[in-house]
Amino acid sequence: MRIALGIEYNGSEFRGWQTQPGGGTVQDSLETALTQIAGMPIGVVCAGRTDAGVHAIGQVVHFDAPVARPLTAWVRGANTFLPPAVAVHWAQPVSDDFHARFSATARHYRYLLLNRPQRPGIEHGRIGWYHHPLDIERMQQAATQIVGEHDFSAFRAAECQAKTPIRTIYAAQVRRYGELFIFDFEANAFLQHMVRNLVGSLVFIGQGKQSIDWMLELLATKNRRLAAPTFAADGLYLVGVRYDACWGIPGMKGSMAEMMPAWIGA
Template sequence: MRVALAVEYDGSGFRGWQQQPGGGTVQDALQEALQQFARVPLHVVCAGRTDAGVHALGQVVHFDTTLERSMYSWVRGANTFLPPAVAVRWAQRVPADFHARSSASSRHYRYVLLNRMHRSGTWHGRVAWHHHPLDLQRMQEAAAMLLGERDFSAFRAAECQAISPVKIMQRADIRRHGDLVVLDFVATAFLHHMVRNLVGSLVAIGQGRHHPQWIGELLASRDRRLAAPTFPAAGLYLIAVNYPARWGLPTDDASDFLSLLPVTGPATAATP
C-alpha cells in the first residue's frame, strides 16, 4: 500500500528537509515518528526538499507499507511521536504509481517580508526583514516578466542538481498587508534557492537600485553572478504542492496562511 501525507513544519530548528548524517532534519523526525508508530522502518519521499530554516504548510510525502491502518490512524499515530514543530495534516491512500515529486503539477511558495524600520522579535525566524521602503509597483512590473516558460539559470544556486533550468512560472504576485510584503510564486518546479534569489532581485528593484526591466535582462543573461544576493530562508514557506485531480488528494492548500500573521491594514498594491 502506498500512502501520501501532507506535512507542515516550522523549519527554524531543522537542518532542512533532506536526511543527512548527524540527523536534525525534518525527514529524520518524520521517519522516526512513523517507525515508532508502525514499529517498522519506513522511508518517505517528499515533493520538494526545503533548506534549513525554510517552513512548509503543505509538504507532501509518500511511503510504502504492508501494514493495514486507517488514514486517521496514520495522522494521529505520526503526530503522537513528532516534535511540536512538525505535524501531519492528512493521510491518503494512493495508487502504486503515485510519486510525491514526479506526479506533482506545480508548487506554491510564499515569501513573507517584514518591511519597516525595526525588526520583529516575536516573528524572528518566521519572516524576513528589510528596512528600506519598497516600491511595490516597480516590483510587480518586474515580477510579470517571470511568467511563462523561462530559463531561470540567473536565479539558480551553484549546487543545484536539477536537470534543466527551464521552468514554467504560472503565478508571480506581490502584495502589501500593513508592514508585510507577501510574494507568491507558483511554478511547475523550482530550482535550488530560486525563490530566495528572485526575492533578492525584486527587492533590489523595489528599493530603486535597478529598473523593473532588469529582471528580463537577468533572465536573458542566465548568469547568477549578475543577480542580487540570496535572501534569508526565514521568510520562505512551501504553501502547497498541487496534483492532477485523478490522484484524488485533498485540495486545501493552506493559502489562508496570511490570516495567521500580524496584519495591520488592508492589502494594497501601492507603497504607503
Template sequence: MRIVLVLEYNGSRYCGWQSQPAGGSVQDILEIALSKIACHTIRVVTAGRTDAGVHALYQVVHFDTQAQRPLNAWVRGVNRFLPHDIAVSWASVVSDQFHARYGAYERRYLYLLLNRPVRPGLCHARVGWLHHSLDLTRMQVAAKMLLGEHDFTAFRAAACQAKSPVRRLTRLEIYRQNNFFIFEICANAFLQHMVRNIVGSLVYVGKGKYAPEWMQTLLESRNRTYAAPTFSAAGLYLAGVSYDSIWQLPDFIEYPFEICLPAILR
C-alpha cells in the same frame, strides 16, 4: 500499500528537509515517527526538498508499508511522536502509481517580508525582514517579466543539481498588507534557491537599486553572479503542491493576503 501524507512544519530548527547522516532534518524526524507506528523502518519520498530554515504549510510525501493501520494512526498516531513544530494533517491510501515528486505538476510558495526600520520580534524566523522602504509597483512590473517558460540560470544556486535550468513560472504576484509584502510564486518546479533569489532581485528593484527592466536583462544573462544575493530563508513557505484530481488530495490551504499573516503566525 502506499500511503500519502500532507504535513506542515516550522523549519527554523531544522537543517532542511533532506535526511542528513547526523540527523536533524524534517525528513529524519518524520521517518522516525512513522517507523514507530509501522513497527519497521520507513523511508519517505517528498514533493520538494525545502532548505534549512524554510517552512511548509502543505508538504506532500508518500511511503510504502505492509503495516495495516487505520488512517487516523498515520495522522494522530504519528503526531504523537513528532515535535511541536511538525504535524501531519491528512493521510490516505493510494495506488503504487502515485508519486509525491514526479506526480506533482505545480508547486506554490509564499514569501513573507516585513518591511520596517525595526527587526521582527514576535515573528522572528517566520518572516524575512528589510529596513529599506520598498516600492510595490516597481516590483510588480519587474515580476511580470519572469512569467512563462525560461532558462532560470541567473536564479539558481551554484550547487543546484537539476539537469535543466528551464522552468515554467505560472504565477508571480506581490501584495502589500501594512508593513508586510507577500510574494506568491507558482511554477511546475523550482531550482535550488530559485524563489529566494527571485525575491532578493525583486527587492533590489523595489528599493531603487535597479529599474524594473533589469529583471529582463538579468533573466536573459543566465548569469547568477549578476543577480542579488540569496534572500533569507525565514520568510519562505511551501504553500501547496498540485496533483491530478484522480488522487483526491485535499485542496491546499488558501491564504489570501488579507488573512495570511494571522493564519501563518498563529
C-alpha cells in the same frame, strides 16, 4: 499500501528536509515517527525538498506502508512521536503509481517580508526583513516579467543539481499589507534557492537600485553573479502542491490571496 500525507513544519527547528548524517532534518523526524507506528523502518518521499530554515504548511509526502494501520494512526499516532515543530495534517491511501514529487503539476511558494527599519521580534525565524522602503508597484510590474517558461540560471544556487534550469512560472504576485510584503510564486518546479533569489532581485527593484526591466535582463544573461544576493530562508514557505484530480489528493484551496498563514492576521 501506498499512503500520502500532508504535513506542516517550522523550518527554523531543522537542518532542512533531506536526511543527513546525525539527523536533525524533517525527513529524519517523520521517518522515525512513522517507523514507531509501523513497527518497522519507513522511508518517505516529499514533493519539494526545502532548505534549512524554510517552512511548509502544505508539504506532501508518500510512503509504502508495510503493515495495515488505520489512517488515524498515520496522523494522530505519528504526531505523538513527532517533535512540536512538525505535524501531520492528513493521511490518504493512493495508488501505487502515485509519486509525491513526480506526480505533482505545480508548487506554490510564498515569501513573507517585513519592511520597516526595526528587525522582527515576535516573528523572528518566521519572516524575512528589509529595512529600506520598498515600492510595491515597481515590484509588481517586475514580477510579471518572469511568468512563463524561462531559463532561470541567473536565479539558481551554484550547488543546484537540477538537470535543467528551464522552469515554467504560472503566476507571480507581490502584495502589501501594511509593513508586510507577500511574494507568491507558482511553478511546475523550482531550482535550489530560486525563490529566495527572485525575491532578492525584486527587492533591489523595489528599492530603486535597478530598473523594472532588470528581471528580463537577468533572465537573458543567465548569470547568477549579476543578480541580487540570496534572501534569508526565514520568510519562505512551501504553501501547497498541486496534483491532477485523478489522484484524489487534497488540493491547494482557494486563490493565492486567500492562502494566508493564520498568525499573520490579515
